[in-house]
Structures are given as C-alpha cells and as structure tokens.
Amino acid sequence: MSIFSKLMWFFKANKRLYILGLSFLLLTEISQMVSPALIGRFTDVLVARQVTSQSLVIYGGGILLFSILMYGFRYAWITHIFQGSALLERTLRQRLFDHYMQMDTTFYQRRRTGDLMAHATNDLSAIQRVASGGVLMLVDSIVIIIFTVISMTFVVDWRLTLIGVLPLPLLAWGVRYLSPKIRRAFTASQEAFSRLSNKSQESIAGIKAIKTLGQEQQDVASFTSEVKKTIEINKKVAKIDSMFGPMATLVMTISYVVMVTYGGSLVTNQTITIGQLVSFSTYLGLLVWPMFGLGQLFNVLERGNASYMRVQEILAEKSAIVEDESGRESLAHGDVAIDIDEFKYPDDETTTALSDVHLKIKAGETLGLVGRVGSGKTTLIKLLLRQFDGYEGSITVGGFDIKQYKLRAYLRAIGYVAQENFLFSTTVLDNIRFADLTKTTVEVEEAAKKAAFHDDVLGFPEGYDTEVGEHGVSLSGGQKQRLAIARALIVDPEILILDDALSAVDARTEKQILGALKSERQDKTTIIAAHRISSVMNADEIIVFDDGQIKERGTHAELLALNGWYARMYAQQQLATQLDEQLSAKEENNA
Numbered sequence: 001m002s003i004f005s006k007l008m009w010f011f012k013a014n015k016r017l018y019i020l021g022l023s024f025l026l027l028t029e030i031s032q033m034v035s036p037a038l039i040g041r042f043t044d045v046l047v048a049r050q051v052t053s054q055s056l057v058i059y060g061g062g063i064l065l066f067s068i069l070m071y072g073f074r075y076a077w078i079t080h081i082f083q084g085s086a087l088l089e090r091t092l093r094q095r096l097f098d099h100y101m102q103m104d105t106t107f108y109q110r111r112r113t114g115d116l117m118a119h120a121t122n123d124l125s126a127i128q129r130v131a132s133g134g135v136l137m138l139v140d141s142i143v144i145i146i147f148t149v150i151s152m153t154f155v156v157d158w159r160l161t162l163i164g165v166l167p168l169p170l171l172a173w174g175v176r177y178l179s180p181k182i183r184r185a186f187t188a189s190q191e192a193f194s195r196l197s198n199k200s201q202e203s204i205a206g207i208k209a210i211k212t213l214g215q216e217q218q219d220v221a222s223f224t225s226e227v228k229k230t231i232e233i234n235k236k237v238a239k240i241d242s243m244f245g246p247m248a249t250l251v252m253t254i255s256y257v258v259m260v261t262y263g264g265s266l267v268t269n270q271t272i273t274i275g276q277l278v279s280f281s282t283y284l285g286l287l288v289w290p291m292f293g294l295g296q297l298f299n300v301l302e303r304g305n306a307s308y309m310r311v312q313e314i315l316a317e318k319s320a321i322v323e324d325e326s327g328r329e330s331l332a333h334g335d336v337a338i339d340i341d342e343f344k345y346p347d348d349e350t351t352t353a354l355s356d357v358h359l360k361i362k363a364g365e366t367l368g369l370v371g372r373v374g375s376g377k378t379t380l381i382k383l384l385l386r387q388f389d390g391y392e393g394s395i396t397v398g399g400f401d402i403k404q405y406k407l408r409a410y411l412r413a414i415g416y417v418a419q420e421n422f423l424f425s426t427t428v429l430d431n432i433r434f435a436d437l438t439k440t441t442v443e444v445e446e447a448a449k450k451a452a453f454h455d456d457v458l459g460f461p462e463g464y465d466t467e468v469g470e471h472g473v474s475l476s477g478g479q480k481q482r483l484a485i486a487r488a489l490i491v492d493p494e495i496l497i498l499d500d501a502l503s504a505v506d507a508r509t510e511k512q513i514l515g516a517l518k519s520e521r522q523d524k525t526t527i528i529a530a531h532r533i534s535s536v537m538n539a540d541e542i543i544v545f546d547d548g549q550i551k552e553r554g555t556h557a558e559l560l561a562l563n564g565w566y567a568r569m570y571a572q573q574q575l576a577t578q579l580d581e582q583l584s585a586k587e588e589n590n591a
C-alpha cells in the first residue's frame with residue numbers, strides 16, 4: 001500500500017482526472033447494485049404467479065436501463081484512470097531519461113546498460129500498472145464490497161450477510177501471508193531480467209569480437225545458462241502468483257456453502273423470501289471479482305513498489321558534475337589556462353592520474369599532446385570536457401573558470417572528436433549536422449571537404465543520403481573518424497579537440513586535414529592529442545606527457561633540440577615512414 005503514498009505527488013497533480021474517474025466509479029457501483037434487487041423482486045412476483053405485462057416492462061426495462069447506465073459509467077471511469085496511468089508513465093520516463101542525460105561518466109561506468117534499459121522499460125511498466133490496474137482494483141474492490149454488503153443487509157437480511165461474509169477475512173490473511181513472498185520473488189525476477197538484458201546487449205554489441213575469437217558456442221552456452229536461471233526465478237514468481245486465484249475461489253466457495261445452508265433455512269422458516277435469496281446469491285456473485293481483485297492488487301502493488309524503489313534509487317544519484325544554475329550563458333572563448341595541481345579518478349583514489357599540469361593556450365593557437373600509452377593525454381581532455389570536476393586546481397577559458405559556465409554553454413564552444421566515434425542510425429548528412437540540424441547540405445559538404453571525407457561520400461550508394469550506423473552501410477575506421485571531424489568542424493567550435501582522431505587515416509590524408517584546419521581555423525584554438533608526431537609537429541606548443549606529468553614541452557624544433565623522448569619518437573617514426581615509402585616504391589617498380 002505504501003506505493004500509493006509514494007505516488008501521492010502524482011495523484012495530487014492530476015486530482016481532477018482521478019476525482020472524475022472515481023466519481024464515475026461510484027455511479028457504476030450504484031447502478032450495479034440495483035439489478036440484483038430487481039431480479040429478487042421479480043423472482044417473488046414469479047413465485048406468487050403475479051406476472052403481468054406491466055411488471056415485465058418495469059423489471060425487464062429497469063434491469064436493461066441500469067445495465068446500460070453501468071456500461072457508460074464504467075467506460076468513463078476506466079478511460080479516466082488509464083489516461084492517468086499513461087501520464088504517470090510519460091512523466092517518469094521523461095524524468096528518468098533526463099536524469100540519464102545529466103549523469104556523468106562514472107555513473108555509466110558503474111551502471112550496466114542492460115540495467116538502465118530494464119529500469120526504463122520493465123520497472124516503469126510495473127509502476128504504471130499501479131496507477132491503472134492498481135487504482136482500479138483497490139477502489140473498485142473496496143467500493144463494490146462496501147456497496148454489496150450494504151445492499152445485502154438492506155435488501156436481504158443482516159444475519160445472512162454477516163455469516164455470508166464471515167469467511168472473507170481469511171482472504172485478507174492469505175494475501176498478507178503471500179505478499180512478502182511475491183515481493184522477494186519479483187525483485188529477484190527483475191534482477192534476472194536485468195542480467196539477461198545485459199548479457200544480450202553485450203553479446204550483440206560484441207558480436208564481431210565473439211566471432212573473431214570463435215567464442216560463439218561458449219557465448220550461446222553462457223546465454224542459455226542465464227536464460228535458464230531467469231526461467232527458474234520466473235517459475236517461482238508464477239508459483240506464488242498462482243496461489244492468489246485459487247485462494248479467492250476457495251474463500252468464495254465457503255461463502256456460497258454458508259449461503260445455501262443458512263439462507264435455505266431462513267427461507268424455510270419464512271424470514272426471507274426465495275426472491276431475497278436469489279438477490280443474495282447475485283450479490284455474492286458480485287463479490288467474486290473484488291476478491292480476485294484484492295488478491296491481484298497486492299501483487300501489482302508489491303511489484304510496483306519494488307520497481308519504484310529501484311527507479312528512485314537511480315533518480316537519487318547525483319551527478320558529480322554540478323551545474324551552476326546562475327552560470328555564464330555566453331559562449332566560452334579566449335585563452336585557455338590549465339592549472340591542474342592534482343587529479344585522481346573517483347574510482348581509483350590511490351593513483352594520481354595527473355599532477356602539476358600547468359599550461360596556457362592563447363586563443364587561435366594549436367596545442368599538441370603526445371606521450372606513451374596511458375600517460376594522461378585523454379585524462380586531461382576529459383577534464384577540459386568537464387567529464388570530471390573533482391581536481392585540485394583550475395581550468396579557465398577567457399578568464400573564467402570552466403565551472404562558472406553553464407555546462408551547455410561551455411560545451412557548445414567545444415568540438416570533440418575521439419578515436420572511436422559513435423554514428424547514429426541516420427544519413428551521413430544528419431550525422432554530420434547532428435549538433436545543428438538547420439545546417440544546409442552545402443555547409444555539410446564544406447565541412448566534409450575540410451575533413452577530407454567529401455570524396456568518400458560521393459562514392460557511397462546514395463551520397464550524403466546514405467544511411468550509416470546500425471541499420472546502414474558500415475564505414476571504415478578512417479571514414480568514421482573523418483565523418484566525426486566533419487561533425488565537429490561544421491559548428492566551427494571555439495576549441496577543437498582531436499583525441500587520437502587521426503589514428504586511422506593515412507599520412508597524406510592527415511596532412512590534408514591538418515592543412516585545412518590551419519587555414520580555416522586561424523583564430524580558433526585547436527588541441528591535438530596523438531601518437532603520430534606528424535599530427536602535432538606544427539603546433540604552437542607540444543606537451544610530452546609521462547605518468548600524468550609534463551616531461552617535455554616546447555615547439556617541434558625545441559623538442560628535437562632537447563633530444564629526449566620526443567626526438568627519439570620522431571626519429572623512429574621518420575625511419576618507419578621512410579622504410580614504408582621505400583617498400584611501396586619497390587612494390588610499384590615490381591608491378
């Protein structure tokens with residue numbers, strides 16, 4: 001029952017809908033009570049052999065009239081209540097989705113995709129059932145029970161009523177006994193569903209890796225075992241669930257036995273008429289649904305409660321990125337000053353990911369970030385993207401701390417391209433102009449040209465209208481990277497960040513893209529993190545990271561003169577390129 005108080009905010013907000021719905025319910029029940037009384041009276045007229053055409057019209061017409069009224073009222077109240085539940089589902093869905101959108105990176109690291117999807121589907125449906133079936137069963141059952149018992153007392157006999165309804169508390173006891181069991185079973189079932197969703201999601205997403213490593217059979221086996229576990233848990237739910245129905249039938253049968261034996265004796269000693277016994281039997285019949293309803297109700301409420309708690313737990317999680325409500329709305333631009341004394345990832349407090357990183361990028365300049373694998377390049381970029389706020393020190397853009405900007409305003413100024421980029425299941429055109437769908441085809445083409453992607457698109461079956469992503473053509477790693485670069489360039493960001501975003505393109509294409517960036521973005525800032533020195537060698541300043549710290553810094557020439565890691569890497573890569581060129585030339589000669 002506590003789920004109703006938890007949802008009170010919603011019922012209050014939609015009280016008009018619910019008051020109307022419940023008023024129609026009351027009218028339905030009142031109409032429903034009239035027919036059994038009319039049937040009883042008519043039985044007495046029949047027994048006394050006093051049937052006339054007038055009595056036929058009165059009783060027949062009366063029963064028909066009230067049935068029609070009942071139909072209309074029932075239709076009206078059910079539509080109101082179900083409208084309410086659809087509203088609740090929409091409200092919660094919106095809240096949950098907004099929450100998902102606001103949450104930070106660590107939230108998505110902690111929570112598995114399958115779980116998050118289960119909350120948005122199964123859990124919300126279970127809660128929605130509380131506001132529809134739950135309300136319907138609760139109010140309908142209680143009102144029918146009260147009205148029926150009152151009608152039984154006044155139309156028939158109070159003693160028969162008392163004895164007839166005496167077995168009903170047995171049902172209440174049964175429900176109380178079974179409820180905690182169904183709650184536990186249902187929570188386990190929801191968790192099993194989440195695990196199954198996770199497994200399916202991971203297998204589908206990782207299908208290429210599974211096939212390449214020849215792990216199909218193992219994967220099917222582990223999926224089957226997960227399915228088996230889920231079925232076992234659901235069997236348990238069904239077992240407990242199926243106890244409710246027969247229990248209600250049993251209790252009702254006891255009531256009928258009481259009615260036949262005690263009611264029969266009342267008719268024999270002429271305390272009540274046969275017609276009244278018929279009315280009583282019809283009233284008792286009306287109690288069958290509320291008994292089932294109450295049994296089901298607790299089931300629906302327990303499920304709803306378990307789901308509501310899970311959804312609330314998610315909604316209560318706060319993003320580590322705190323939005324400054326009165327923050328700056330204006331576009332962030334100007335010099336970038338990075339002063340990080342120390343940063344540790346929240347899930348690894350023992351390791352210092354960055355320390356003493358102090359650098360300045362003047363507006364319009366290019367910064368290069370290099371260093372061995374895991375040296376901290378992406379970590380610094382994550383801080384710039386405000387994926388983590390918990391560092392000692394500050395990052396400012398245009399003299400203002402990046403935390404002083406409204407997140408949306410700040411991120412609007414940034415174009416970010418990662419090594420692996422997500423493509424949406426839509427056309428190349430809409431993927432490129434994803435950040436601003438008002439951009440024209442010409443603007444999209446221009447951005448694609450700068451990213452050296454335009455010629456590739458012309459080769460696609462339907463050019464810019466070719467569908468890509470899950471339901472469309474597959475792009476190569478390099479094409480995906482260049483599409484993502486075009487996507488970032490189209491909004492002409494104040495700060496463009498390329499995080500190993502040229503790793504899958506060849507040296508010539510890289511040169512072409514870097515040339516376009518240089519000429520098109522003269523007054524805009526660019527940050528390039530890369531493994532290939534050629535990606536950063538023309539930057540105004542190059543930072544060499546090692547173990548989260550700046551090990552070397554300077555221009556290309558200065559770093560070569562230092563004769564450290566950078567110079568060694570450059571020499572090695574130069575050598576590799578020369579060897580490659582010699583090999584290609586040889587192959588061409590041989591061909």
Ligand SMILES: Nc1ncnc2c1ncn2[C@@H]1O[C@H](COP(=O)(O)OP(=O)(O)OP(=O)(O)O)[C@@H](O)[C@H]1O
Nearest residue numbers: 345347348353371372373374375376377378379380
């Ligand atoms: N979310 C995280 N939680 C904890 N540690 C992390 C997290 N992300 C990265 N790290 C660790 O931080 C260190 C720096 O990683 P980072 O991704 O910044 O390196 P990188 O220089 O960009 O490497 P690469 O060249 O491979 O992209 C690594 O030791 C990495 O394991």
